[in-house]
Amino acid sequence: MYINRISHYLPTNVVDNEYFTELNNLSSEWIVERTGIRERRKAGEGENTNTMAIAAVEALLQEIPYSKNQIDLIVGATYTPYDTIVSLAHAVQHHLNIPDIPVVSVSSACSSLLNAIELAEGYFAMNKASCALVIVADHNTAYNNENDTMSGHLWGDGASAMLISKERQTEGDLFIRKIITGGAATSGKAVEAVVLRPNERGVVMPYGRDVFQNACTYMPKVSQQVLEACGLGIKDIDYLIPHQANHRISLNVINTMGIPEEKLLSNIQRLGNTGCVGCAIALSENKDRFKKGDRLVVTVFGGGYSYGAMLIEV
Amino acid sequence: MYINRISHYLPTNVVDNEYFTELNNLSSEWIVERTGIRERRKAGEGENTNTMAIAAVEALLQEIPYSKNQIDLIVGATYTPYDTIVSLAHAVQHHLNIPDIPVVSVSSACSSLLNAIELAEGYFAMNKASCALVIVADHNTAYNNENDTMSGHLWGDGASAMLISKERQTEGDLFIRKIITGGAATSGKAVEAVVLRPNERGVVMPYGRDVFQNACTYMPKVSQQVLEACGLGIKDIDYLIPHQANHRISLNVINTMGIPEEKLLSNIQRLGNTGCVGCAIALSENKDRFKKGDRLVVTVFGGGYSYGAMLIEV
Known part of the structure; x- marks a missing residue:
């Protein structure tokens, strides 16, 4: 698609x-x-x-x-x-x-x-x-x-x-080659680390360290899975867009994966954690930067926990 | 499935x-x-x-x-x-x-x-x-x-x-032959008739009459669509399970469709409007009543608005 x-x-x-x-x-x-x-x-x-x-x-x-x-x-x-x-x-x-x-x-x-x-x-x-x-x-x-x-x-x-x-519409379309998503509610403090209970109080994050550790584990892991499913490796990635939760998490993810910092796309500095929107904004903000043949990996991690990765070919 | x-x-x-x-x-x-x-x-x-x-x-x-x-x-x-x-x-x-x-x-x-x-x-x-x-x-x-x-x-x-x-597991499985869902946010007072805004107040339903009218329109319509897609007619239905919002809506739906009341499965009398759960409870409560070859239509309508119907063969 x-x-x-x-x-x-x-x-x-x-x-x-x-x-x-x-x-x-x-x-x-x-x-x-x-x-x-x-x-x-x-x-x-x-x-x-x-x-x-x-x-x-x-x-x-x-x-x-x-x-x-x-x-x-x-x-x-x-x-x-x-x-x-x-x-x-x-x-x-x-x-x-x-x-x-x-x-x-x-x-x-x-x-x-x-x-x-x-x-x-x-x-x-x-x-x-x-x-x-x-x-x-x-x-x-x-x-x-x-x-x-x-x-x-x-x-x-x-x-x-x-x-x-489902089918290509224009020459400039971004091809989504593969998506993997997963729930990780069985890991760490998944069901209490980040919660938003409308009838109690707003969003709270009592176990930030657990979120940090699991985000830094799951995003590299699922990114690797998406690449492997496509017969590709880390070196084939032109840009990585991780969930925009914390720049230290993003840096940890690229260090784990062995990706140089110039391939990391971020907006956390200007926008904070925009939830499920952060990676989409990064795609939108950088769309003119992408060149034909570029490969991007978008990888996400969320409270609950859940995770996912998507390989895009320009 | x-x-x-x-x-x-x-x-x-x-x-x-x-x-x-x-x-x-x-x-x-x-x-x-x-x-x-x-x-x-x-x-x-x-x-x-x-x-x-x-x-x-x-x-x-x-x-x-x-x-x-x-x-x-x-x-x-x-x-x-x-x-x-x-x-x-x-x-x-x-x-x-x-x-x-x-x-x-x-x-x-x-x-x-x-x-x-x-x-x-x-x-x-x-x-x-x-x-x-x-x-x-x-x-x-x-x-x-x-x-x-x-x-x-x-x-x-x-x-x-x-x-x-996806595949049959046991002899007693219920076969889901067809599902159709649709949004109807373009109809009537769809975006204001039933709302639940956690930061304002709870669920409110200021336009009950509009909900009633649209529910009574969409549930028969989408039920017919599901039957037609399967080459079936009203006479082929053994049981109808409409969204359990209001018994008067259910009676209106079967009257419109020409279905006798003995084919209507309800729990609204005992359980009130249990939201998106009502039809599932009706299936669960009546599972021992269904005979091999029975055909059921489950049809739903919700605030927003949205609707759907599913044909099940026992």
């Missing part, structure tokens, strides 16, 4: 580290050293997961290579829902006014991007769809406690949309 | 209509006349979407026809999450201790059961799984405002689990 177009949306409001210095007495140097994060975006008044999803879709439609009415599947992904009934996928369907196609939203926390794309792959395999709109959006600040000195400064908001078709 | 086993879990705490007479001055006769509901179950202290999902899986495992380690996909569905990061699917994976298989949770509100099964169908079509555990759970009372005189008395809690395999 092929990514025909990809877009992203970021709220305009920038929150710098000094905000958390004032709030929680955390110095910017301390935050940068531990996370790589210098600033992040925060959704404004009236913005939410659904409006950001629609904004990303609006950006996408400016350069769509065929009629929006060819879209025959909408998949949304978020773990920070504005509405668990009228999900972001339904909000987008309503906005686009495309009736009577399958519409569903998924969540596997920060790894949901690959679960959503794999879900579309399934509809293509069943011949129940041929052109999917996949939207990821996370409104982390809606559930974040900014006063939490452990994780309050990590989170940012954003959305991304992509058109994915 | 085939349903090998199905189970359900219901909390023990029964809430009768008199509870709402005391609370909201609604007579039991008035509730029964308008909804058919006489009582519903309410999760107890310490119970939630994830614990109910695990309880349903425990009930399932008592009669599983093969090793639990053959399960190679876990799909959860809920719109009333206990944890949006550690989803019910992850909680079940952790409980079963089956590592490294795809694990994902979906939501299309009350129609999520069929979206979850269709997701499994997609993994089967991709040859990425052959034996899926599908769990649906809704903890409506966690998000319900009991003082809401419009919809506070409608909701009940419960969970159901089913094993679904």
